[in-house]
Amino acid sequence: MAMKRIGVFICHCGRNIAGTVDVKRVAEEIGKREDVAFSTTYIFMCSQPGQKLIEDSIKKYNLDGVVVANCSPTLHERTMRNAAARAGLNPYRVEIANIREWAAWPHEDNPEAATRKAIRIINATIEKLKANASLEPIEVPVTRRALVIGGGVAGMQAALDLADSGIETILVEKESSIGGNMFRLSETFPTLDCPQCILTPKMNDVGGHPNIKLYTYSEVEDVEGFMGNFKVKIKKKATFVDWDKCTGCGECLRVCPVHVDSEFDLGMAKRTSIYIANEQAVPLKALIDENSCIRLQFEKKVREGKIKPKKNVKICSKCADVCEPKAIHFQNNEEIVEENVGAIIVATGYEVVPAEAFPELGGKYPDVITALQFERLLAPSGPTAGVPRRPSDGKIPDSIAFLHCVGSRDPQNGVPYCSRICCMYTIKQAMLVKHARPDIAVYDFYIDIRSNGKGYEEFYHRAKEEYGVNFIRGKVSKVYKVGDKYRVQGVDTLTGRIIEVDVDMVVLATAAKGSSTVKELAKKLRIPYDEWGWLKETHLKLKPLETPVGGVFIAGAAQFIKDITDSVSQGSGAAAKAMALLAKPELEKEPLxxxxxxxxxxxxxxxxxxxxxxxxxxxxxxxxxxxxxxxxxxxxxxxxxxxxxxxxxxxxxxxxxxxxxxxxxxxx
Amino acid sequence: MKYTIKEDPHKNELVQKVIEISGENIFSCYQCGRCSSGCPMAEFMDVLPNQVFMFLQEGDVDTLLKAKTPWICAACFTCTVRCPVGLDLAAVMEAIRELQLRKNYDYIDPYKVEDREELPPIAMVSNFRKFTP
Structure with a gap:
């Protein structure tokens, strides 16, 4: 049934529309239509009196359809539809004619054309509206469970908040322990807390929470379904150890003859082939790295027919021999589990570009490392017990250079954005070096110090005034070896001179990027991401935790590199979003x-x-x-x-x- | 122009001397530039006041001893009043002048001054150490 009693409400939007479009004339012209029962203008339709005007007019003129000519429907479509609903009109009988962005703003120089265009836009909208059907929202049932992907600080916070509110939460972490990058850090800026002290309570809370089901060393394999009703397949990767039996005693680590680079220490230390992520891992369980274990490699080659096993040859099983609870079985225990959840929070975190990507800055030398690697050398629980040592010879350096903005703020050769956390962690690392050995000369080459957080600027001034860190403003162009030292060639843009200094070690604050596996995951979840691997939010300012896929939220550094404070806040924020979704027994969905x-x-x-x-x-x-x-x-x-x-x-x-x-x- | 940092500027003897004489922690300067932008004499200087601090922070006092800036500084204290970290720049300028003066280098040979008998002695003495052109 085509509408015959349409009301048209034309908004001045202050001077935004009325400054260009002759709104009075528009109202008169539109009022001449037979199907328009009422047309008027008002200074701000979105204001409360403006909405009241619409409500009252619907009742007074018994309107069966409403066109509001104002700004983009992304802003006030819902406002106007709600106003109509309050007056008893089906909200889907309200349409927005965008005369601000389409008529007033683009034709500021030609008010006559803008006015005629506004009339035409409203006429077109009325034609569209006339065939609108009255609709009711669709109700969809909700599974009151949540999935959090990523066991870093943001993911843990989200999982804990959800679990505390009584929602059963599944936490999936790809590494064998939760903790994420934060657990690798030496100390945190600006409070100089030790993550091993402040994060372990959270990790243990997650590990022991009755409402949290923890899948570590697992990955999301497949996601089906929709908001409120997702079906998720999770792959538990093969550990070759029965985690129900493993007590995490670490006996096996002592006997394993194979040593490879440790993932947790980012190559700054070795681990055995059977390993536990770190001493404070949650869960504290051993697993075997298939690619380095002598036995598993041997068995694989036999399976592939590359080797014929000789009789009476004993293949290494030292770990299994010493394992008291007999947890090590060498069997491929990969399995896929299915979970039903109503909401998903993605908190996959970040990675830093490796030093090798910057050969001109000495990335090819062993003593030129990334800041994240240097964190391990500064960590009291790390391989050097908190005293910086050169990876090449273990010598305590006499001098260290820190290079800011390596690959960041460099759209031609790296990433266009500022990696946000580097200034602060570099200042912190410089401080920690001075803590450990005040004699080490520290040179900090920066282009701007960006310390935009609570207590951050003060932290920077402490480094300058009290700790004896040398700050030089200018980007370093090259680092090369001179004898046993590394020559850093930079510039001081403040005095306008080239600066040369020989140091024993160089730490590169390399650009941060989204987790390397996030793109694959984003495809499974159908959420957008950018070329640097950051997940894309619905609205940068107003919907930073939402994605275009209903029921999927993002938190922490997965959205963009951020510090611990912001990551924790976003973890809690995303949890609140998920709670709001899961709080209702049924979801309402737009019937369009x-x-x-x-x-x-x-x-x-x-x-x-x-x-x-x-x-x-x-x-x-x-x-x-x-x-x-x-x-x-x-x-x-x-x-x-x-x-x-x-x-x-x-x-x-x-x-x-x-x-x-x-x-x-x-x-x- | 090139400058090679040979030792930690914090350990540089002359830098430490400037700190000792002036009583100011020159390393707290974070190069905002407010001293230079407001200095009434800056346009006549060869090294801007903020650059003085950068040279000090890099351990390059030699350049400053050769510079005219410390002698052009009128010690009007405009910079000292405005410095966001509370540095007394005038005291630092004075310290650099002191360092230069303590070298006891005479820029004027009194025996080559004509009519020296007629000059007041104080004018002669101040002329020995006059560095501004």
Missing amino acids: LAKVDQEICAGCGRCKDQCAYDAISIDPVRHVAVVNEALCEGCGACSANCPTTAIQVVNFKKGQIIRAVDILAEVF
């Missing part, structure tokens, strides 16, 4: 979805191929397309591809759109 006219549909399946949300299937019996309302996002890709117009998005039907386009396309 694709609908199939089964009389016309030929079941060709072109819509199914186009659907980015896997919402369409072809009924095998009736051979027609069927839309899963819970999955459909109403994007319209199916409708554009349907050869028979059988599938269309409700209130965006072909006739509606074409009538509107016809008006807009008339010769001006």
Whole structure:
């Protein structure tokens, strides 16, 4: 039933619209239409009196449709629809005509044209509105469980907050222990807390929480479903050790003859082939690295037929021999588990670019390392017990140079953005070096010191005033070896001179990027990411934790590199978002979805191929397309591809759109 | 122009001398430049006041001893009043002048001054150590 009593409300938006568009004339022109019962203007339609005007007019003139001509519908469509609903009009009988961004702003120099264009936009919107159907929101059931991907500080915080609120939470971590990058750090700026002290309580809380199901050394394999109802397949990677039996005593580590670079220490120390991530790991369980274990490699080669096993040859099983609880079984215990959850929080964190990527800055030398590696050398629990030593010869250096912005703020050769945390951790590392050995000369080459956090600037001044750190403003161009030392060639832009200094060690504050595995995961979750591996939020300012996929939230450095304070805040924030979603027994969903006219549909399946949300299937019996309302996002890709117009998005039907386009396309 | 840092500037003897004479921690300067931007004499200086601090922080006192800036500084204290970290720049300038003076280098040979008998003695003495052109 086409509408006959439409109300048109034209907003001045202060001077934004009324400054260019003659709103009075627009209201008069539109008021001449037969199907328009009432038209008026008001200074701010989005204000409370503006909304009241709409409500009162609906009742007074018994309106059956409303067009509000104001700004973009992304801003106030919901405001206006809610106002209409309060007056008893179905909210889907309200349409927004965007005369600010489309008429007033682009034609400031031509008010006459802007006014005529505004009239035309409103006319087109009225034509579209007239065929709108009254709709009711769709209700979808919710699984009251949550999944958190990533066991760093943001993920742990999110999991703990969810679990504390009574929501059963699954935490998946790809490494064998939770803790993330924060657990690698020596101390934290600006308070100089030791992460091994302040993070372990959180780790133990996660490990022992009755509402948290922890899957470490696991990865998300597949995600199906939709907001409130996700089905997640999780791969528990092979550990070759029975974790139910393993007590984490560490006897096996003492006998293992194979030594390889430790992942936890980022190559700054060795670990055995059977290993425990670190001494404070949660869970404290041993696992075997398949790629270095003599026995597993041997067995693999036998399986592949590359070696024929000789009789009576004993293959290494030293770890199993000393294992009292008989936990080491050398069996591939990879398994896939399935979990149903209602919300997903992605907190996959960051990585830093390796030093090798910067050969001109000496990245090829062993004593030129990344700041994250240097954290391990400064950590009291690290391989050098907190005293910086050169990786090449173990000598305590006489001098160290720190280089800021290595690859950051460099769109030509690296990443365009500031990696945010480097200034502060470099200042902290310089301080810690001075703590450990005040005699070590420290040179800090920066281009700007960015210390924008609580207590950060004060921290920088402490380093300058009290600790004897030398700050030189200018980017270093090269680092090369001269004898036993490394010559750093930089510049002091403040005095305008080239600066040369010979040091024993160089620490590169390399650019941060999103976790290397995040792109694959993002594809599984269908959430967007950028070329640097940062997950994309819905709105940078106002929806930083949301993604375009309902029910999937992001937290911590997965969104963009951030410090611990911000990561923890976002962890809690994302948990709150998930809680709000899971608090209701049923979810309401916008009913603007694709609908199939089964009389016309030929079941060709072109819509199914186009659907980015896997919402369409072809009924095998009736051979027609069927839309899963819970999955459909109403994007319209199916409708554009349907050869028979059988599938269309409700209130965006072909006739509606074409009538509107016809008006807009008339010769001006 | 090139400068090679040979030792930790914090351990440089002359830098320590400047700190000792002036009583100011020259390393607390973070190069905002407010001293230079507000200095009424800056346009006549060869090294800007903020650069004086950068030279000190790099352990390069020699350059400053050759510079005219410390002698052009009028000790008006505008910079001292404005410095965000509370450095007394005028005291540091004075310290650099002191270091130069303590070298006891006479820039004028009194025996080559004509009519020296007629000059007041104080004018002669001040001229020995006059460094501004």
